Amino acid sequence: MADLRRARDRATGADLVELRLDGVTDVDVAGALEGRTRPVIVTCRPVWEGGRFDGSEEARLRLLAEAVQLGAEFVDVEWRAEWRSLPRGERTTVVLSHHDFEGVPADLADLVRAMRASSAGLIKIAVTAQRLSDCLTLRDAVRDAGPRIALAMGPAGQLTRICPWLLESRWAYAGSAASGQLPLDAMADTYRVRTTSSATAVYAIVGSPLSHSASPAMHNPAFAANGLDAVYVPLETTDVREFFTVADAIGVIGASVTAPLKAAFGDDVVTRDEMARRIGAVNTLRRRDGRWEATNFDVAGFIVPFERRGSRLA
Numbered sequence: 203m204a205d206l207r208r209a210r211d212r213a214t215g216a217d218l219v220e221l222r223l224d225g226v227t228d229v230d231v232a233g234a235l236e237g238r239t240r241p242v243i244v245t246c247r248p249v250w251e252g253g254r255f256d257g258s259e260e261a262r263l264r265l266l267a268e269a270v271q272l273g274a275e276f277v278d279v280e281w282r283a284e285w286r287s288l289p290r291g292e293r294t295t296v297v298l299s300h301h302d303f304e305g306v307p308a309d310l311a312d313l314v315r316a317m318r319a320s321s322a323g324l325i326k327i328a329v330t331a332q333r334l335s336d337c338l339t340l341r342d343a344v345r346d347a348g349p350r351i352a353l354a355m356g357p358a359g360q361l362t363r364i365c366p367w368l369l370e371s372r373w374a375y376a377g378s379a380a381s382g383q384l385p386l387d388a389m390a391d392t393y394r395v396r397t398t399s400s401a402t403a404v405y406a407i408v409g410s411p412l413s414h415s416a417s418p419a420m421h422n423p424a425f426a427a428n429g430l431d432a433v434y435v436p437l438e439t440t441d442v443r444e445f446f447t448v449a450d451a452i453g454v455i456g457a458s459v460t461a462p463l464k465a466a467f468g469d470d471v472v473t474r475d476e477m478a479r480r481i482g483a484v485n486t487l488r489r490r491d492g493r494w495e496a497t498n499f500d501v502a503g504f505i506v507p508f509e510r511r512g513s514r515l516a
Contacts, residue, residue: 203226203228203229203230203233203234206221206222206223206226206234207233207234207237210234210238210242211237211239213240213386215386215387215390216240216376216386217240217241217373217396218240218241218242218243218275218276218373219238219240219241219242219243220242220243220245220278220375221234221235221242221243221244221245222245222246222247222253222379223244223245223246223255223265224245224246224247224248224253224254224255225253225254225255229265231244231265231268231269231272232268232272234269235269235272235273235274241275241276242274242275242276243274243275243276243277243278243297244266244269244274244276244277244278245277245278246262246265246266247278247280248262248280248283250282251280251282251301252301252303259283259284262283263279263283263284263287263288266279266288267287267288267289269294270288270289270290270291270294270296271289271291273291273293273294274293274294275293275294275295276294276295276296276297276324277294277295277296277297278297278299278326279296279297279298279299280298280299280300280301281298281299281300281313281317282300285298285320285322295323295324296322296323296324297322297323297324297325297326297351298317298320298322298324298325298326299325299326299327299328300313300317300325300326300327300328301328301329302328302329302330303330303355304330305329305330305332305336306329306330306331306332306336306339306340306354307329310327310329310339310340310343311342311343313327314327314343314344314347315347317347318347318348323349324349324350324351324372325347325348325349325350325351326350326351326352327340327343327344327347327350327351327352327353328352328353328354328355328380329354329355329359330354330355330356330359330381331354331355331356331357331358331359331362331382332356332358333358333439333441333444334358334361334437334438334439334441334444334445334448335444335447335448336354336358336359337354337358337359337361337362337368337448338447338448338451340352340353340354340359340362340369341362341368341369341451344369344370349372350369350370350371350372351371351372351373352366352369352370352371353366353369353371353374353375354382355380355381355382356381356382357381357382357411357412357413357436357438358382358438358439359382360382360384360435360436360438361435361436361437361448361452363375363382363383363384363389364384364389364393364395364433364435364436365398365402365404365433365435365452366395367398367399367400367402368400368452374389374395376388376389376390392418392419392422392423393418393422393433393435394422394426394433397431398431398433401431402431402432402433403430403431403432403433403455404432404433404435404452404453404454404455405421405432405433405434405435405454405455405456405457405458406434406435406436406437406449406454406456406457406458407434407435407436407437407457407458407459407460408437408438408439408445408449408457408458408459408460408463409438409439409440409459409460409461409462409463410438410439410440410462411438412436412438412460415436415460417434417458418434418435418436421434422434437449437454437457440462440463442463442466442467442471445457445463446471446494454489455488455489456486456487456488456489457486457487457488458485458486458487459484459485459486459487459496460485463484464483464484464485465482465483465484467484467487467494467496471494472484472487472493472494472495472496473493473494473495473496474495474496474497475495475496475497477497477498478496478497478498481498481500483498484496484497484498485497485498485499485500486498486499
């Protein structure tokens with residue numbers, strides 16, 4: 203509990219703090235809540251839903267009930283649990299959650315409708331994106347779901363974390379507790395999650411893997427420094443058609459292209475300029491008049507000037 207409280211109090215850059223009671227050996231709900239300086243989400247995730255609590259279900263639900271009785275701002279309880287047994291508190295909003303760590307369930311839309319029909323104040327849907335287009339599947343499934351938190355775990359799902367407004371999600375999670383999560387400073391400062399919205403211009407880097415790329419850490423601060431309402435997001439895929447499907451759905455204006463897709467954008471899918479055709483590879487896309495145009499600034503910036511100078515460097 204001492205470690206949990208210290209971690210809670212260190213999270214000064216967050217708007218909400220999730221208190222994970224599962225895995226804590228000396229659980230004290232009152233102690234977890236006492237002295238908090240920002241709203242909290244009390245969670246005690248069981249092993250059967252990806253958490254670390256391996257005690258009885260009765261004991262677990264008693265902990266969550268105590269959090270409600272003590273006025274925790276939010277209490278997260280699983281859809282598959284006996285959530286109706288929890289007391290109702292005037293100061294507490296129940297978050298009814300479902301997590302799928304394998305993929306996107308085929309009956310996701312039906313599941314969302316059933317959860318929304320409950321009396322919960324908020325529903326939370328967390329699936330695992332096996333491919334980039336799963337982000338669109340999730341978006342479509344929660345479109346009419348009312349107040350919600352929705353996200354896709356895994357590298358292919360980072361779009362849903364960086365742009366929670368695409369799914370009308372009430373909040374986004376930062377940290378390292380789940381696959382695809384980003385540090386708080388990246389979410390708040392690099393991607394500016396608090397200030398982006400449906401009016402924000404979207405740019406991207408496309409390829410796979412993208413975790414090593416420094417491009418988001420360069421482009422996003424540049425947007426901010428120039429007062430541009432724009433965000434540069436990773437779209438992890440090796441499928442050109444999938445990229446176009448997602449880019450069209452979320453309104454991507456331009457994109458950087460990295461391995462293994464640099465040679466995958468031929469004249470059949472984009473309009474390539476002379477430089478891109480000459481080298482047979484693309485590193486930059488932009489949308490113009492409903493058509494994607496492609497170029498390669500590596501050629502324009504390095505090879506051509508070198509040829510013009512001959513064999514000597516200035």
